[in-house]
Amino acid sequence: MLLALKLTLTPLFIGLVSLAGRRWGPAITGWLVGLPLTSGPVIFFLAMERGEPFAAAASKGAIMGLISVAAFCLVYGRVCTRLGWMASTCAGWGAYLAATLVFVRVSLSLPTTYLAAVASLFLTLALFPRTPAGPIAAKAPRSEIFIRMAAATVLVLGLTGMAAWLGPSLTGLIAPFPVYSTILAAFTQRAEGGEAAARLLRGVVLGSFTFALFFFVLAGALTRFSIASAFGLASLAAMLLHGCLLFRITSRKYSAIGRPNSQSPSEP
Numbered sequence: 001m002l003l004a005l006k007l008t009l010t011p012l013f014i015g016l017v018s019l020a021g022r023r024w025g026p027a028i029t030g031w032l033v034g035l036p037l038t039s040g041p042v043i044f045f046l047a048m049e050r051g052e053p054f055a056a057a058a059s060k061g062a063i064m065g066l067i068s069v070a071a072f073c074l075v076y077g078r079v080c081t082r083l084g085w086m087a088s089t090c091a092g093w094g095a096y097l098a099a100t101l102v103f104v105r106v107s108l109s110l111p112t113t114y115l116a117a118v119a120s121l122f123l124t125l126a127l128f129p130r131t132p133a134g135p136i137a138a139k140a141p142r143s144e145i146f147i148r149m150a151a152a153t154v155l156v157l158g159l160t161g162m163a164a165w166l167g168p169s170l171t172g173l174i175a176p177f178p179v180y181s182t183i184l185a186a187f188t189q190r191a192e193g194g195e196a197a198a199r200l201l202r203g204v205v206l207g208s209f210t211f212a213l214f215f216f217v218l219a220g221a222l223t224r225f226s227i228a229s230a231f232g233l234a235s236l237a238a239m240l241l242h243g244c245l246l247f248r249i250t251s252r253k254y255s256a257i258g259r260p261n262s263q264s265p266s267e268p
Contacts, residue, residue, distance in 0.1 A: 011149035034207020080194035
């Protein structure tokens with residue numbers, strides 16, 4: 001039963017997000033990436049297979065892992081205007097893995113972990129390169145949607161299969177590995193250039209505040225409530241915040257993933 005869910009739920013999520021991106025554009029896709037579309041199912045399956053305490057510990061690890069995701073987005077966003085998509089991917093993955101190796105040795109309380117992740121997201125936004133305003137018009141081919149679905153499914157299967165060996169903290173840390181962000185950024189860079197990829201990844205960082213809140217609520221709720229109730233509370237909190245972020249992204253100042261509507265030549 002759980003294997004069937006792993007093989008259907010995760011690719012379904014990724015497929016729907018990809019179709020939404022084709023319909024409404026990369027701005028909405030970047031916003032949707034902030035949802036825990038791959039790591040959420042990972043933690044759910046861990047809760048079903050290994051119990052609430054294990055899943056709660058992995059959820060806290062996922063929050064800490066968000067710092068590594070921010071490192072990926074920042075490094076990729078800063079080098080992609082000078083390097084190709086493959087070199088930018090390697091640089092971003094290197095930053096992700098380096099940060100993961102550092103934070104796997106760090107043990108913090110749940111509130112401190114959450115505050116550290118949120119602070120890293122704000123810092124990442126502050127350090128993101130200023131890029132000239134311009135449209136992002138690329139659309140992924142339909143065949144790429146199946147590649148995304150397959151990659152996400154492999155990630156979920158691999159992480160849940162290695163959970164006993166990795167332990168809850170390391171499993172949580174690598175659960176948010178930026179597979180989806182990498183695919184989006186690489187395709188956008190190939191189609192529209194590095195500046196477009198940087199704007200897209202800035203949108204991913206904005207959406208990641210939802211990711212942090214989801215796992216913060218989930219980690220606390222799993223120690224007090226049933227699995228269904230915990231995921232319900234976390235999902236509700238995430239949807240409320242994500243709605244606010246959507247308003248910000250589509251507002252006058254951030255109408256296209258960090259691209260202002262004004263005639264200013266650069267982002268604020």
